[in-house]
Amino acid sequence: xxxSLFVTCLGELFYQxxxxxxxxxxxxLGCEVDLPKGQICCGQPAYNSGYRKxxxxxxxxxxxxxxxxxxxxxxxxxxxxxxxxxxxxxxEDKEWQDRAQAVADRTYEFxxxxxxxxxxxxxxxxxxxRATYHTSCHMMRLLKEKEAPFKLLENVKGLELLPLENxxxxxxxxxxxxxxxxxxxxxMVDEKVRHVEESTADVLIAADGGCLMNIKGRIDRxxxxxxxxxxxxxxxxxx
Amino acid sequence: MAMKIGEKPFFDRVDDALENDFMRNAxxxxxxxxxxxxxxxxxxxxxxxxxxxWRSAGEEIRRHTLENLDYYLDQLSENFAAxxxxxxxxxxxxxxxxYIQEVARKKDxxxxxxxxxxxxxEIGLNEALEDVGCHVxxxxxxEYILQVDDTDRPSHIVVPSLHKNKEQIRDTFKSKAGYxxxxxxSELTAFARSQLRDVFLEADIGIxxxxxxxxESGSISLATNEGNANMVTSYPDTQITVMGMERLVPTxxxxxxxxxxxxxxxxxxxxxxxxxxxxxxxxxxxxDAPKEFHLVILDAGRSNALGTEFQSALHCIxxxxxxxxxxxxxxxxxxxxxxxxxxxxxxxxSPILGGYEEYGELPYASSLCAACTExxxxxxxxxxxxxxHRENYVAEQGKPKAGEKLSMKxxxxxxxxxSLFQIAVKGAPTFLKPFVKDGSISNxxxxxxxxxxxxxxxxxxxxxxxSWFKEHKRGRK
Numbered sequence: 001x002x003x004s005l006f007v008t009c010l011g012e013l014f015y016q017x018x019x020x021x022x023x024x025x026x027x028x029l030g031c032e033v034d035l036p037k038g039q040i041c042c043g044q045p046a047y048n049s050g051y052r053k054x055x056x057x058x059x060x061x062x063x064x065x066x067x068x069x070x071x072x073x074x075x076x077x078x079x080x081x082x083x084x085x086x087x088x089x090x091x092e093d094k095e096w097q098d099r100a101q102a103v104a105d106r107t108y109e110f111x112x113x114x115x116x117x118x119x120x121x122x123x124x125x126x127x128x129x130r131a132t133y134h135t136s137c138h139m140m141r142l143l144k145e146k147e148a149p150f151k152l153l154e155n156v157k158g159l160e161l162l163p164l165e166n167x168x169x170x171x172x173x174x175x176x177x178x179x180x181x182x183x184x185x186x187x188m189v190d191e192k193v194r195h196v197e198e199s200t201a202d203v204l205i206a207a208d209g210g211c212l213m214n215i216k217g218r219i220d221r222x223x224x225x226x227x228x229x230x231x232x233x234x235x236x237x238x239x
Numbered sequence: 240m241a242m243k244i245g246e247k248p249f250f251d252r253v254d255d256a257l258e259n260d261f262m263r264n265a266x267x268x269x270x271x272x273x274x275x276x277x278x279x280x281x282x283x284x285x286x287x288x289x290x291x292x293w294r295s296a297g298e299e300i301r302r303h304t305l306e307n308l309d310y311y312l313d314q315l316s317e318n319f320a321a322x323x324x325x326x327x328x329x330x331x332x333x334x335x336x337x338y339i340q341e342v343a344r345k346k347d348x349x350x351x352x353x354x355x356x357x358x359x360x361e362i363g364l365n366e367a368l369e370d371v372g373c374h375v376x377x378x379x380x381x382e383y384i385l386q387v388d389d390t391d392r393p394s395h396i397v398v399p400s401l402h403k404n405k406e407q408i409r410d411t412f413k414s415k416a417g418y419x420x421x422x423x424x425s426e427l428t429a430f431a432r433s434q435l436r437d438v439f440l441e442a443d444i445g446i447x448x449x450x451x452x453x454x455e456s457g458s459i460s461l462a463t464n465e466g467n468a469n470m471v472t473s474y475p476d477t478q479i480t481v482m483g484m485e486r487l488v489p490t491x492x493x494x495x496x497x498x499x500x501x502x503x504x505x506x507x508x509x510x511x512x513x514x515x516x517x518x519x520x521x522x523x524x525x526x527d528a529p530k531e532f533h534l535v536i537l538d539a540g541r542s543n544a545l546g547t548e549f550q551s552a553l554h555c556i557x558x559x560x561x562x563x564x565x566x567x568x569x570x571x572x573x574x575x576x577x578x579x580x581x582x583x584x585x586x587x588x589s590p591i592l593g594g595y596e597e598y599g600e601l602p603y604a605s606s607l608c609a610a611c612t613e614x615x616x617x618x619x620x621x622x623x624x625x626x627x628h629r630e631n632y633v634a635e636q637g638k639p640k641a642g643e644k645l646s647m648k649x650x651x652x653x654x655x656x657x658s659l660f661q662i663a664v665k666g667a668p669t670f671l672k673p674f675v676k677d678g679s680i681s682n683x684x685x686x687x688x689x690x691x692x693x694x695x696x697x698x699x700x701x702x703x704x705x706s707w708f709k710e711h712k713r714g715r716k
Contacts, residue, residue: 007704009654012664016700020707027715035708041654046647048607050629050639054651061655137608166271170566174606179689181604183250183257186693187570188606191267217694220679 001118003031004069006062006083006107008076009041010209018209021236022075022110029118038065042082049176052089059086060096063103071117072103075110075232076208077139083107084142109139111207111231115148121155126239128158129227132201134192134215136208137170149207149231156234165195173214189218196226203227205234241332241363242593244392244577249600256575262394262402266572269401273563276507281616286509287499297500298618300493301554304485308545311454311487312536318457324519324532328484332362332539339364339446339479340371342533346477348443351375354468355448355461356382357557358481358537360393360579361592364446376438378467383431384408387416394573395581396559397505402572435467445471445529449482450556451497452534455490458518459534462498462511469515478517478529484536485553497556500616504558540592548627552587554617559584561611561621567604576601583611583621587628595632602628646686667699 003026011019026033043058063086066072074080084107086100114120133153139145153161172178172188179185192215196204204219204226206212216228245252256262281290304311316326329335343351351373353359365375377386381400385391388411393399400408405422412418412430420426447468451460459480461468472478488494502508519532544550562568562582573581578589578598586601602625605611611621632638653659674680680687680696690696 009660012704013667013699014697016702016704016707019704020711023708023711035705038657040657040660041650043654046650046654048626048629049643049647050626050631050633051644051647051651052630054647054654057651058654061657137606137610141609141613168564168610169569170606170608170610172566172606174608177603177606179686181253181567181606182689182692183253184567184570184604185606187257187263188566189694191570213697214694217679217690217696220695221681221693 001031002070003033003073004036005033006072006074008079015209018230018232021232025236036065042079044082045175063099066103072107073113077109077136077143078208080107080109081138081142111148111152112145115151121151123235125235125237126157127234127237129203130160130201131203131205132162132164132199134206135167136211162199162201164199171211171215173210193218203229205229205231207231242361242579244574252575253571256571262572267569270563270569280503280507294616294618296496297616301617305553315452315454315487319534322457322520326534329535329537335362335535335537336367343371343373346443348373350442351444352378352442352471353446354378354471358448358483378435380431393579396557439470439474442475444477445475446479449480449486451494452482452487453494454487458516461515464512473527476529477531479533481535484538484541501556501558504560504616544591549591551619554619555584560614564610564614587624590628599632
């Protein structure tokens with residue numbers, strides 16, 4: 001199966017290791033992965049801040065980069081969710097709306113693609129740890145993918161998955177919210193970190209670079225002994 | 240005093256809220272409790288069936304009603320008037336207040352009892368009535384507490400005094416109402432009841448808000464739990480109901496659906512203790528109904544939303560389900576919003592009713608986590624409307640900081656020019672190197688400052704992913 005990777009701007013700038021893990025897992029599952037050249041960022045920072053025109057520029061760039069792809073897979077529920085917003089951004093431009101729709105229809109978040117398209121729930125990973133999982137809001141609510149990551153994590157050998165109190169609450173990232181509303185964001189991420197600590201997990205897993213960057217940033221600032229991992233890093237681990 | 244709460248700028252209000260540990264703990268535990276009760280009465284309730292179907296039905300009813308608002312308003316007012324009631328369409332809060340003042344003057348009213356008064360809070364009716372010599376008595380327990388406490392303001396749509404605990408209420412009652420008892424809720428309630436009993440008897444006019452008005456019969460419907468609304472509407476000879484122009488349903492059948500959605504979503508009840516339906520016109524020997532019934536139908540900015548992308552904000556049935564799941568409200572409470580409409584719906588509604596000058600910052604007080612959209616029983620796309628507000632705010636010249644506009648413009652260019660992005664990707668490690676210590680950045684330059692004020696920023700990875708990918712592909716061939 002041919003899969004085009006949308007690596008995301010955070011993936012390309014900060015989380016190259018995660019991106020490599022994504023490629024390796026997909027290849028192990030029999031996918032032929034390519035990396036369309038023109039891809040940059042989904043445009044969410046501008047879109048969510050109210051700068052629709054600037055977001056449209058990013059969206060057009062992405063649509064043009066991925067419209068020949070059979071499947072578009074990205075290790076971020078939030079960025080995949082943004083692709084799904086594209087058709088709505090071009091209501092006054094039928095041609096771009098159609099092109100946006102075609103791309104949106106073929107876009108999947110990484111774990112969603114593995115479970116729902118490839119039909120795989122056990123990727124043969126092994127990772128020994130007591131872990132808890134952060135359900136990113138955009139993945140849960142915009143992309144409406146609540147189950148795929150859990151199905152995959154349940155089959156990781158050695159992984160003990162612990163419940164996370166108030167898991168449905170946002171971690172306080174919210175893109176520019178994290179820098180525009182620092183005092184509120186701080187309280188939100190602190191509550192999230194407190195719940196992670198209370199779960200007694202040693203590792204926090206999530207499927208979104210933004211949430212990870214926010215929660216890990218706060219955990220590290222406070223010097224907490226909790227590791228933060230993208231789900232691709234867990235799924236690409238072998239015994 | 241009306242819709243607006245306090246004079247301080249938004250961030251000062253947020254700072255005040257964040258320093259108030261008691262309030263924040265109260266908000267968090269109330270949210271957890273209300274959320275759980277709501278789930279018990281909705282998604283986890285076997286009796287009601289498929290909750291999503293109920294939501295869809297609610298959405299459809301609200302959409303249909305709003306799309307035919309002129310028709311149903313006409314029908315409501317005709318039916319209400321045909322039964323002897325008086326209908327007044329108020330374009331502004333001032334119009335509504337003036338009309339109600341006039342009724343009070345004509346009746347030579349000295350005492351007014353009130354219940355279910357969110358909308359009268361919005362228009363500042365109490366002050367208007369006091370200006371014409373009326374004593375206004377709030378009779379909902381929570382509103383009574385706020386009134387005794389020198390007219391503190393509501394912090395929650397359904398539970399207005401959520402920010403106070405029983406000890407604070409005891410102290411307020413002691414210092415301002417001559418209370419001598421303990422902080423026991425039953426004792427506090429008994430005191431309020433004894434204070435209010437005489438008030439009910441001496442009231443010249445009863446004023447309520449309105450959960451819904453039924454167009455087909457010209458009735459108003461009140462969902463309540465305390466019984467006081469029934470006292471307010473049955474003792475005085477004159478009754479005034481103030482309703483937002485959107486708060487109506489076509490027939491009793493739709494009322495049935497919406498009362499279910501409201502009670503279950505608001506407080507996790509299958510139905511409220513009382514659902515009181517009132518229609519003007521009384522039989523000759525009827526003693527517990529008002530002889531004169533006024534219905535004030537209020538616009539006050541609502542029509543700003545009609546025919547726009549914000550029309551569905553008027554679908555709101557004021558259940559506060561969105562408030563009860565909002566992680567921002569959880570941290571800052573209701574007063575920080577500076578409006579009597581708080582939380583996500585407040586951040587959507589307040590700018591519609593009060594303008595961006597006053598409430599333009601509220602739509603940014605959300606991480607767009609969409610918990611509100613998921614919770615709304617009539618499926619208002621709240622997080623999307625927050626984005627639409629931001630777009631409007633940005634479009635208004637000079638509103639956001641010039642620097643932000645510039646950086647978003649740069650973002651637009653950067654995010655659509657692959658070569659520039661690659662320069663950034665390759666240049667980032669070198670550019671940020673002086674700031675990196677132990678693999679992360681603790682004190683970032685320029686726009687990174689607000690991020691690193693409370694968190695570490697990741698150091699850019701040393702490898703170039705695209706180069707790795709090329710090598711990797713070559714190796715696999």
